[in-house]
Every structure is written in structure tokens, then in C-alpha cells.
Amino acid sequence: MTAGGTAERPPADLREQAAASGLRLELSGRRLDVVLAAPERRNAQTPATWRALAAVGTWAAEAADVVVVRGDGPSFSAGLDRRAFSPQGIPGEPGLFDLAALEPDELDATIASYQAGFTVWSQGPFVSLAAVQGHAIGAGFQLALACDVRIAADDARFAMREPSLGLVPDLGGTGALVDAVGAGRAVDICSTARWVEADEAERIGLVQVVVPAGHLSAATDRFVGAVLANPASAVRATTSLLRGASRRGPAERLAAERLAQGERLRALAREARPGS
Numbered sequence: 001m002t003a004g005g006t007a008e009r010p011p012a013d014l015r016e017q018a019a020a021s022g023l024r025l026e027l028s029g030r031r032l033d034v035v036l037a038a039p040e041r042r043n044a045q046t047p048a049t050w051r052a053l054a055a056v057g058t059w060a061a062e063a064a065d066v067v068v069v070r071g072d073g074p075s076f077s078a079g080l081d082r083r084a085f086s087p088q089g090i091p092g093e094p095g096l097f098d099l100a101a102l103e104p105d106e107l108d109a110t111i112a113s114y115q116a117g118f119t120v121w122s123q124g125p126f127v128s129l130a131a132v133q134g135h136a137i138g139a140g141f142q143l144a145l146a147c148d149v150r151i152a153a154d155d156a157r158f159a160m161r162e163p164s165l166g167l168v169p170d171l172g173g174t175g176a177l178v179d180a181v182g183a184g185r186a187v188d189i190c191s192t193a194r195w196v197e198a199d200e201a202e203r204i205g206l207v208q209v210v211v212p213a214g215h216l217s218a219a220t221d222r223f224v225g226a227v228l229a230n231p232a233s234a235v236r237a238t239t240s241l242l243r244g245a246s247r248r249g250p251a252e253r254l255a256a257e258r259l260a261q262g263e264r265l266r267a268l269a270r271e272a273r274p275g276s
Contacts, residue, residue: 039073077140
């Protein structure tokens with residue numbers, strides 16, 4: 001599919017993988033909703049969830065111009081399934097003690113495979129939006145941070161609980177949190193493992209908009225509609241510039257803008273030519 005075209009529905013094997021890991025995929029035109037669909041366990045995540053997220057994000061690169069990540073029920077996501085901390089662990093997945101016993105290279109590769117389910121949302125050509133209600137804890141917090149934009153209901157609460165469990169955030173959350181709120185606030189939030197309520201999250205730039213809980217769906221629809229009203233290729237090029245800006249120096253930013261604008265001008269000229 002070309003940017004701005006009509007996407008085909010997700011393939012059956014991807015839908016099955018998503019469903020088996022607690023996800024639901026809803027495609028409408030150029031919008032894809034990735035729904036955490038296990039409200040009975042507050043949308044807790046497992047490594048299978050992360051593998052499915054990575055696969056969905058890869059497929060979405062050609063299928064959607066806007067991706068909405070949201071949760072069913074009262075919580076966005078309560079983070080890692082607590083079974084991971086039990087002696088029995090999560091069936092079919094390595095437990096924490098199993099991970100600790102891996103050779104360093106194997107452990108590194110395993111965690112990298114988990115991280116792919118998060119980094120994909122800030123690396124795809126689409127614009128990604130997290131629509132957050134209720135709890136966003138640990139992996140749930142990091143999944144919201146992985147998206148370009150965050151809209152929160154006024155009942156949203158964020159917490160990075162990993163340090164309180166003797167762990168560190170390892171799903172891309174450290175850099176994303178620093179980028180969002182600055183190093184000092186990120187240290188405060190993580191080292192205390194405290195709650196960040198919706199009003200504070202908006203004030204410090206963790207989320208871009210807070211709306212009444214009953215209005216989250218409508219606010220999400222308005223954002224998606226506003227993005228889709230613009231030429232998809234221009235939005236994709238601009239989003240790429242913005243994502244990379246913090247990693248570039250001033251001269252590199254200007255050079256990247258010149259390069260991107262040249263590509264856009266040539267594309268517009270081609271579109272304007274008769275018979276093109």
C-alpha cells in the first residue's frame with residue numbers, strides 16, 4: 001500500500017497471534033487501532049504480547065498512517081503480568097530466574113526482542129497515539145511512552161514500578177521518559193516509583209492532552225481525523241524530522257530539513273505534471 005491508500009485487513013496469522021497474546025486489531029481506512037484486550041487482568045502484558053506488538057508494528061508500516069494504542073476496560077495496562085514474578089512463571093515463557101541464568105549475550109538478545117514491541121511505535125512511518133485511561137504501570141507506562149503522542153483521560157495514573165521490584169525499565173522507557181519530561185523529573189518519577197496523576201502528567205509534558213474520562217474516545221477520533229486530513233507523505237516526512245531532531249546538532253537539523261523538503265518538492269512537481 002502507498003501512503004494514503006487503502007489498506008488490506010491484517011493477515012489471518014497476524015490476527016491470530018495478536019488474539020492469542022491479548023491484543024485486538026481494528027483497521028478502518030488508514031487508521032489502525034491496536035487494542036490491549038484483556039480487561040479481566042487489567043491488560044497485563046507478557047512476552048507474547050511484546051512479540052505480537054513487534055509483528056503488528058512491522059505490518060502497520062505499510063498498512064496505516066495513524067496507529068492508536070489503547071486498552072479495553074478501566075485500565076490502559078497494569079504492566080508485566082504478575083505471574084512472571086511467581087515460581088511458576090508464565091506458561092511457555094522464561095521466568096525471571098530463567099532469564100537471570102542465561103549467558104549475557106543470550107539475555108541481551110532476549111531483552112532486545114522484548115524491546116522491539118515498543119521501539120516499533122516510534123520508528124514506523126505512521127504517527128502513533130496512546131489513548132490512556134486508568135492505570136499505566138511499568139510496561140504499560142513504557143508502551144504509552146513509545147508512542148509519538150499521548151492523550152489521557154483525567155483518571156489516568158502513571159507509575160514506573162520497576163525500581164521498587166529491584167529492576168530497571170528496560171523496554172525503551174528511560175530515554176523516552178527523559179525526552180518527555182527531562183532528566184530530573186525522570187529520576188524523580190522512577191527512583192520513587194510514585195504515581196503521576198493526569199493533571200501533573202499534562203503539566204510536565206508527559207501527556208499532550210487530558211480530557212474527561214468519558215471523552216477519551218472522541219478526543220482520540222478528533223486527533224486521528226486531524227492527522228488524516230493532511231497529505232500522508234508530508235506528515236510522515238515531518239514526523240521523521242521531529243523524531244530525529246533531538247539526536248542531531250543544529251547544522252544536522254537544517255540539513256535534514258533541506259533534504260526532506262527537496263524530496264517533497266520533487267514529489268509535488270511529479271504529481272502536478274499532466275499524465276504523471
